[in-house]
Amino acid sequence: ADEPLVLGIETSCDETGVGIVRGTTLLADAVATSVEEHGRFGGVVPEIASRAHLEAMVPTVQRALDEAGIKASDLDGIAVTAGPGLAGALLVGVSAAKAYAYALDKPLYGVNHLASHICVDQLEHGRLPEPTMALLVSGGHSSLLLTSDITSDVRSLGATVDDAAGEAFDKVARVLGLGFPGGPVIDRYATEGDPAAIRFPRGLSGPNDAAYDFSFSGLKTSVARWIEAKRRAGEEVPVRDVAASFQEAVTDVLTRKAVRACKDQGVDHLMIGGGVAANSRLRAMALERCERAGIELRVPRMKLCTDNGAMVAALGAEMVRRGRTPSSFDLSADSSLPV
Ligand code: KG4
Ligand code: ZN
Helix, strand or coil: CCCEEEEEEEEECCCCEEEEEEEEEEEEEEECCCHHHHHHHCCCCCHHHHHHHHHHHHHHHHHHHHHHHHHHHHHHHEEEEEECCCCHHHHHHHHHHHHHHHHHHHEEEEEEEEHHHHCHHHHHHHHCCCCEEEECCCCCCCCEEEECCCCCCCEEEECCCCHHHHHHHHHHHCCCCCHHHHHHHHHHHCCCCCCCCCCCCCCCCCCCCCCCCECCCHHHHHHHHHHHHHHHCCCCCCCHHHHHHHHHHHCCCHHHHHHHHHHHHCCCEEEEEEEEHHCCHHHHHHHHHHHCCCCEEECHHHHHHHCCCCHHHHHHHHHHHHHCCCCCCCCCCCCCCCC
16 A cells, blocks of 8 residues: 555657556556547658647546546656657657646656556566566567666667568558558458468578667568569469568567577566567467576556556656656656667
């Protein structure tokens, strides 16, 4: 009962998320999204996202408070994503968090978006073992991170040098004419396809390539060329086989590097987060490879993998619990905040 009660605000992209936790217990997870407003532009439009955050902020905070059944005056702190993310979008969250913290006279905690994606697993599987390796894969990021203290020591071991993993799913789905977002449809088609039908390249997995970096743009181009050649030859494109073979290439390189990183660093816990963590093949392959390597795999439920406020609250609560110094009211949004 003496675990800290914290409200977290997330506005780094197109989700306005407000979550409330007590320690590692989730009390509320309210999310408003502007994803549909961006659909006809084929990607997130920063100005639209910022305006949508502004409109959604107060009602979403209210919804979270109602859901949690707590009084704002009982909070032990207000946490907010300070970066990385879209500058204007972040600014809305940071300004709102400052206003609430000031009005309620509560400490303010600016947190890193990627660290929050890792910390959210505490709400699902209990306190995070330290050290933990994290593979974060979404439409916006693909990173391997190692943490020995989620509030103060999160190190980036590698990241994508071009497209994020989710972006590759979305682009391949577009060439296959499957619509947006591509991940879920490719996942579905792949279950009926042959993952060994086509051998697509595994970017950056050569002996001289950076051990923990990823590259998906060559894979994407290779899939597009393969489809184009089929069409030019007047042959039918085996959509299910292409989906399965592409998905196999992505999940193979992601899980191989994550497991290798764990072994190299002597870490026996791996967490996977971000929208792509929903991928059924990624989950199965990670589980199989982790079991073989003696690594404990932690993957939070889907709603906690995508952007939300609960993850920010989870990290904020950990900062309160560990007695970290709150941010000052000079806290600014930093679109390229490092971990
Ligand atoms: O974390 P998220 O909701 O948003 C950010 O990008 O921050 O991730 C969205 C991404 C999209 O690219 C989507 O295609 C991908 O996650 N995704 C999937 C699956 N479900 C969503 N990718 C592969 N397999 C899935 N089942
Ligand atoms: Zn995210």
